[in-house]
Amino acid sequence: MRKKQISTDSLESIPNIGPAIAAKLRLLGFKTPSDLKGADPYFMYQKLFKLTGRHHDLCLLDVFISVVSFCNGNPPKPWWKFTAMRKRKINQK
Numbered sequence: 001m002r003k004k005q006i007s008t009d010s011l012e013s014i015p016n017i018g019p020a021i022a023a024k025l026r027l028l029g030f031k032t033p034s035d036l037k038g039a040d041p042y043f044m045y046q047k048l049f050k051l052t053g054r055h056h057d058l059c060l061l062d063v064f065i066s067v068v069s070f071c072n073g074n075p076p077k078p079w080w081k082f083t084a085m086r087k088r089k090i091n092q093k
Contacts, residue, residue: 015076016066024060025067027051036071042089044068062086 011022014033028044028051030036041064048056065082 014067015070016063016079021060021063021067024048033071036068038072039068041065041068058086059083 009032011017011025011030011033012019014036017025025036028047030039041061044064045056045061048060059079062082063079065086066077066079069082070076
């Protein structure tokens with residue numbers, strides 16, 4: 001499977017990202033897909049809570065995991081493919 005080429009300047013070019021999620025990523029300080037390389041999706045999720053003062057659905061964490069995975073060079077996958085992994089990791093704590 002060929003890797004999807006992403007625009008270096010558009011968060012919306014990342015699989016699983018539309019305007020609403022892109023706005024959240026910008027709020028977190030991410031401007032381009034390359035900014036997400038090596039990011040910690042769990043930290044991103046916690047920081048978003050601190051910035052907005054509200055809890056977000058855990059599915060958003062799955063989206064963050066999928067985005068960081070893709071920006072780290074992995075093939076694109078639907079965000080829900082990361083749910084089981086996230087549940088395992090959270091239950092380990």
